[in-house]
Amino acid sequence: MASYHQFLGFALLTLAGVWSPGQCLHDVRISVPRHVLRGRSARLACHYQLGEERLYSVKWYKGRHEFYRYTPSEQPSKKAFPPLGNHVDLKQSTATHVTLINADDSLTGQYICEVSADAPSFNTFVVTDSMDVVDAPRQRPHLSGLRTRYRPGDILNVNCTAGASRPPASLTFIVNDAQLDERSVRPLPALEEGLSGLNRSRLALLLPVTASLAPRVRVRCVASIGAVYWQSAEKSAAVVAPGQHRQQPPHEGAAAGSGDWTGLDSGSDDDSDDADADAELEEQSEGRQHLLHGRGHHQHSVVAAAATAAPADVRHAGELPTVQTGESTGATGGQLCAGSWWPLLATSVQLPMLLAAALT
Template sequence: MVIFTLSVFFCYVEEAHGVYIRGVEVPVEAQAGKDVSLRCWVNPWPGQLYSLAWWKDGAQFYRSTATTSSVALVSLFPLPGLTLKEGSGGLGHVVLERVRVAATGSYTCEAVADFPSFSQHLVPANLTIVDPPDTGPLIAGYKIRYYPGEVLAASCTILRAHPVPAVSWFINSHQVEEGRQEVVEVNPEVDLTFTTTSKLTLRLKRHHFINDVINLTCGAQVGQRLWTSTTITTHRARPHKHTRPRKHHDLHATTPIPRQRRPQQQRPTEINFEKDEAAIQQPAGEDLSHVVGTGSVQFHYGWVVLVSTLVCAVLWA
């Protein structure tokens, strides 16, 4: 990832006679691990310059003092998080080597005139060190499939970045303006970076699905120029199909059904009163059920009527 270094150049003009700083050059942003050059230009004036110094957040780290000779005495004062070396660009030029996030701050160039005025002029400028996140944004909490009308809730975490990133959400490359977006957590790390978590809550509508697909993107802008993003894909869910009852031929096609035997209808027993020796010799009162309908012993209905008539005549007599 390439970060372009922007420089700010300030020009000042003073009507009154005295020392004044024509301008300073301080990058607005610089990438962590790179060298940063600071410059301070002082306009020539009739008097002698007593000193030219650089300060960071109120602490001096560079000082050039006039001497009796034409060569100035340059002193460097180490500060936590800064590695310094004198620049080759002349008075007021200093280089910050392999800057870290700790180099972020307010830098001020100070010019002081010599005796008798000891007039002073200060020009400040801010420097921000941009440290990219360890990885791309991490999206979590989403589902693989959604129905229209469901609520999509997802989180996006940017690990160890400086400065605090600005998080944006996109659906199918269009920035999400609806729903609820909020930064739920910003945790400072020991190296002065930040881990940031953003959450999106959005009720999905039909227009969010393009060809039944949603491309959800979380993007993070770190500083003015650095952009990183991650995209995940989720799909539209389909309603479950209800199982229809199988037709008869479908059942036969898969599982054979055993045929059930129809109960056989019993034919009415034909009673025959033909005389048979075995039937005649049957003792009175003995059950003849084992004889009826078997072999040649069959009884005719006419004999039953005759016997019944005789019994009735006896009873009436």
């Protein structure tokens, strides 16, 4: 009976080793910039853990077309395939990264990274994510409708219009350093820029003026597209509480960012001089454009579930992987090595025979 228990313990340990996910290709993750500025470069990453397996290949697809392949057993180990391969910088691409240069509309879309382990398992994972090429606005946002002074009880009715871009920029209002919630703002229909495909997003501010805003109300509009574009514009106006005399500004046309009065006049509140005022009111710290690339990008990775595929070299270049994928929101976990089914099968066949021998 002692030999039976010893055999049973050995069999369980063997099965535990076969099912250990750390021995197989696992934890495959993709990282693709959500946005990239037109003409710039983008670095796409595909990370993985091989465990005790060897790497057979890493393949990158956009849609159904393969454009980059890394195969360590071949020379050269790095290959690019047209038409998208014309954007691949082979010198800056590796087993875990591919660098795309001169971004244009052809780079917008869904990307697939396929990682395959070597024989005998040819264990394969497929992960996906998407990227958009951005046409950033060439002008900072434009504020219109702000009067020169207000009294408590008046309504701030200000519009903000972003520069033409694709996709349309996101707009946010900030009043006296406080970001406003959706109850005080109202989206307006975007303005199309002819046949260019560019749009100017718009946002309206409707805010009751209170004495707490005195002596000045500062209205700032921030336009942004992901992590690659950020720009703002600011104007200010006097808030005169009941019984308070209007002060004379230090000088007409002072910049809003300096804390001085803007140009206060007794004329109408139209926007005929907005263009000149905007040039005077631009802040060096607030009216700048941030063009960030290659770091700090907000990523939305969608990771596909693992499956076992045939050896990668049975497909022609550019053929979409046949792995059936199911989307989830996290990195893929370990899977049973395909090659490990053989010792498991052998154990399952021999187990009854060994048990019978041990009992006799």
